[in-house]
Amino acid sequence: MNGMEAVSKILGKENLSQFFADLSKPNKENAVPRGRVANVFLVILAEGELVIRHEGGEDVTLATLDGEKYPMILHEKLVSAWRREMLEQLRHDYDTHKEDLNKVRGKNDEWHCSLRPTAAAGKKEERIGGLCRECPNCMVFGYAVGEEEKYNLKSRIEGDVYLSTLPEQRSVVVRTFNAVDEPTHTTFIQSEGARTGALFRLSLIRVGTPFVGKVAMKDLSPAEFALALYSLIHTTRIGGIKSDFGKVRVIIPAIALCDHEVSSGYEMFQKVKGIDNVGEIVRKINEHVKAYEKECMVLTSNDFSPIITEVVGKNKHDIVKEAWSNGLNFKRCIEEFIKSK
Numbered sequence: 572m573n574g575m576e577a578v579s580k581i582l583g584k585e586n587l588s589q590f591f592a593d594l595s596k597p598n599k600e601n602a603v604p605r606g607r608v609a610n611v612f613l614v615i616l617a618e619g620e621l622v623i624r625h626e627g628g629e630d631v632t633l634a635t636l637d638g639e640k641y642p643m644i645l646h647e648k649l650v651s652a653w654r655r656e657m658l659e660q661l662r663h664d665y666d667t668h669k670e671d672l673n674k675v676r677g678k679n680d681e682w683h684c685s686l687r688p689t690a691a692a693g694k695k696e697e698r699i700g701g702l703c704r705e706c707p708n709c710m711v712f713g714y715a716v717g718e719e720e721k722y723n724l725k726s727r728i729e730g731d732v733y734l735s736t737l738p739e740q741r742s743v744v745v746r747t748f749n750a751v752d753e754p755t756h757t758t759f760i761q762s763e764g765a766r767t768g769a770l771f772r773l774s775l776i777r778v779g780t781p782f783v784g785k786v787a788m789k790d791l792s793p794a795e796f797a798l799a800l801y802s803l804i805h806t807t808r809i810g811g812i813k814s815d816f817g818k819v820r821v822i823i824p825a826i827a828l829c830d831h832e833v834s835s836g837y838e839m840f841q842k843v844k845g846i847d848n849v850g851e852i853v854r855k856i857n858e859h860v861k862a863y864e865k866e867c868m869v870l871t872s873n874d875f876s877p878i879i880t881e882v883v884g885k886n887k888h889d890i891v892k893e894a895w896s897n898g899l900n901f902k903r904c905i906e907e908f909i910k911s912k
């Protein structure tokens with residue numbers, strides 16, 4: 572099954588090609604955005620307690636909205652988990668179809684791609700290393716390059732914020748942990764010259780807290796779109812201290828195909844503020860997105876995740892291989908475009 576057939580099956584609609592990029596060949600016009608946007612509406616449900624702090628002093632990242640504080644997940648936090656999930660999928664497929672994919676790559680060396688943040692040192696800023704700049708993950712989510720290439724590639728997936736539908740009082744719990752120091756088996760830890768107690772506190776997102784938000788996937792090929800959705804719904808952990816916390820479930824109640832981006836995490840939040848029942852949230856989001864029917868092709872469901880799992884799961888290598896080929900064609904489009912300018 573090819574990418575377009577998979578997308579039609581997932582969305583239950585035919586003739587969707589106007590909303591996706593045709594990257595079956597390196598056509599130069601694909602180097603620039605051409606108004607092919609899939610607006611994907613999400614509910615992220617905390618199925619375990621979450622640590623969603625960002626840099627800075629606060630334990631939980633909070634947004635003040637209408638005079639109350641609501642926890643939020645920043646898009647970059649979702650993306651780092653989503654990219655890693657996609658890389659796992661790509662590596663799994665590469666391990667079982669190495670020869671086939673090396674043919675698509677036109678290379679015989681061992682493909683490797685990973686997200687390796689390197690700490691800021693001297694005058695150099697922190698940056699992400701380890702990206703291969705050829706795989707579907709790099710071509711969809713983008714990369715920054717060193718001096719050897721002339722361009723940075725921007726992500727074709729954009730998002731804003733994912734806001735908790737429940738205010739801090741209903742969605743945050745403070746827990747005290749007791750870390751036992753391994754060498755001494757006491758709860759006292761020698762740190763920076765002073766002995767300190769090993770009790771520590773974390774503010775965690777309560778189990779069952781729903782977050783709502785939206786991503787805009789722009790100018791993706793059908794296979795890239797199918798692979799991105801499959802990786803997104805199988806992103807099962809986000810935030811800090813992932814071995815202990817962070818279990819989530821991603822629900823996709825609506826997708827609006829359009830020539831422009833519509834709605835936002837904030838707009839969705841306003842429709843579902845204060846609601847803790849996921850079924851009710853999904854119904855409200857369906858209703859909200861249907862209001863865009865005049866300008867977009869709107870598709871709604873209780874959750875698109877099961878059909879994505881089924882369709883992409885059954886045709887995984889076909890879709891991954893097509894996404895590889897599409898990504899490499901996209902790279903050629905850009906190189907051609909830069910050369911001809």
Ligand SMILES: [Zn+2]
Pocket residue numbers: 683684685702703704705706707708709710
């Ligand atoms: Zn890569």
